[in-house]
Amino acid sequence: xxxxxxxxxxxxxxxxxxxxxxxxxxxxxxxxxxxxxxxxxxxxxxxxxxxxxxxxxxxxxxxxxxxxxxxxxxxxxxxxxxxxxxxxxxxxxxxxxxxxxxxxxxxxxxxxxxxxxxxxxxxxxxxxxxxxxxxxxxxxxxxxxxxxxxxxxxxxxxxxxxxxxxxxxxxxxxxxxxxxxxxxxxxxxxxxxxxxxxxxxxxxxxxxxxxxxxxxxxxxxxxxxxxxxxxxxxxxxxxxxxxxxxxxxxxxxxxxxxxxxxxxxxxxxxxxxxxxxxxxxxxxxxxxxxxxxxxxxxxxxxxxxxxxxxxxxx
Numbered sequence: 001x002x003x004x005x006x007x008x009x010x011x012x013x014x015x016x017x018x019x020x021x022x023x024x025x026x027x028x029x030x031x032x033x034x035x036x037x038x039x040x041x042x043x044x045x046x047x048x049x050x051x052x053x054x055x056x057x058x059x060x061x062x063x064x065x066x067x068x069x070x071x072x073x074x075x076x077x078x079x080x081x082x083x084x085x086x087x088x089x090x091x092x093x094x095x096x097x098x099x100x101x102x103x104x105x106x107x108x109x110x111x112x113x114x115x116x117x118x119x120x121x122x123x124x125x126x127x128x129x130x131x132x133x134x135x136x137x138x139x140x141x142x143x144x145x146x147x148x149x150x151x152x153x154x155x156x157x158x159x160x161x162x163x164x165x166x167x168x169x170x171x172x173x174x175x176x177x178x179x180x181x182x183x184x185x186x187x188x189x190x191x192x193x194x195x196x197x198x199x200x201x202x203x204x205x206x207x208x209x210x211x212x213x214x215x216x217x218x219x220x221x222x223x224x225x226x227x228x229x230x231x232x233x234x235x236x237x238x239x240x241x242x243x244x245x246x247x248x249x250x251x252x253x254x255x256x257x258x259x260x261x262x263x264x265x266x267x268x269x270x271x272x273x274x275x276x277x278x279x280x281x282x283x284x285x286x287x288x289x290x291x292x293x294x295x296x297x298x299x300x301x302x303x304x305x306x307x308x309x310x311x312x313x314x
Contacts, residue, residue: 018081018091018290021299024266024273025093028079028121029313032305034295035093037081039288043070074099074262074286076113077121079313082264083285085177085278086201093290093313094274095121095267100159100260106152106276109269121267122314152276157263160283163256166249168239174279176229179244181282182258188227188234190241195227259283289313 020033029035039045046066074080074096084090098104102113111118158178164170179186180199188195227233242249261280266272275281296308 016081016091016287017294018093020093023271024268025079025095025313026268028267029093029290029293030296030305030308032297032299033293033308033311034297035290035313036292036294037288037290040068041071041289042074042080042286044068045284045287074283076102076118079290080262080264081287081290082281083287085181085281085285086199088285091287092264094264094272096262097265097275098157098263100157100262102157102263103154104152104157104263105154106150109150111265157280158257158261160257160260163254165254166239166242166244166252168236172234172236172239173230176234177279178257178261178282179255180229181261181284185245187243187246188238188241189243190238194225195233196225197229198226199229201228262286 016037016039018035018037020029020031020035023031044067046063046068048060048063048065076096076099078096079093080096081091081093084092097111097118098113103115105112105115164175166175176186176197177199180197186197188197239249244252244255260283262283263275264281265274265276290313293308293311293313296305296311297303298305
């Protein structure tokens with residue numbers, strides 16, 4: 001039992017094995033690649049939980065929050081492993097396109113950082129299919145069924161120390177997730193109703209709990225308990241009903257960010273759910289880098305791709 005605990009702890013802190021389930025990083029990383037990832041390159045993070053492999057079951061560690069010194073900082077062009085912002089159970093592999101403080105713009109599929117064109121990753125491609133789920137499409141933000149993957153207006157990636165005034169002029173669909181990433185409790189309280197914001201998608205909470213009542217926040221006739229920042233139930237004119245850590249929003253002049261954020265995208269631009277759809281990745285979610293492919297199999301016909309063994313993602 002002790003050996004199992006040690007192995008699971010090492011998995012959460014030093015190295016971890018991943019299997020790639022999608023085509024979002026082709027041709028650099030293929031669907032069906034088995035990767036070994038380093039968890040210490042960007043500073044080993046003391047795990048809050050130890051996840052049981054191939055499950056949504058976790059064991060709390062009760063250890064203090066801490067990240068060890070990094071060997072390097074996340075840089076533009078790095079292939080990064082991180083926790084999916086809308087559900088940390090999932091681990092994503094994407095390329096860092098922009099770092100904290102950068103200005104991102106996408107125009108006709110071309111990406112610009114701080115006004116400079118970003119060359120397309122070697123081996124990257126544009127191949128359209130129906131991979132993107134309907135859930136990531138918010139009609140208030142995105143354009144059409146495939147979202148705004150080809151067009152994105154200029155947006156500045158938040159950095160540690162940035163402050164913003166909390167008022168009706170803010171883009172709350174962007175600000176609310178940031179407040180939650182920073183560990184704040186954000187509530188929407190009006191009359192006898194109290195809703196608590198969560199970045200975790202209702203479908204993922206329901207998957208973990210098996211409780212279909214988790215969807216009740218979408219039905220006004222029920223006593224909802226949870227709401228997501230992108231829910232259409234929250235309107236701009238409702239800002240006066242927001243509470244942050246129990247304090248009314250009108251009593252908070254400004255908020256200062258405590259960490260940096262990043263913009264991640266897949267090399268297969270047409271088939272990647274990435275920052276274009278769910279926003280910034282906080283530094284707290286950064287896990288490490290994939291360092292080598294130790295096995296690969298074609299998930300369509302289950303034929304091993306031995307020629308990919310030993311390939312280093314770049």
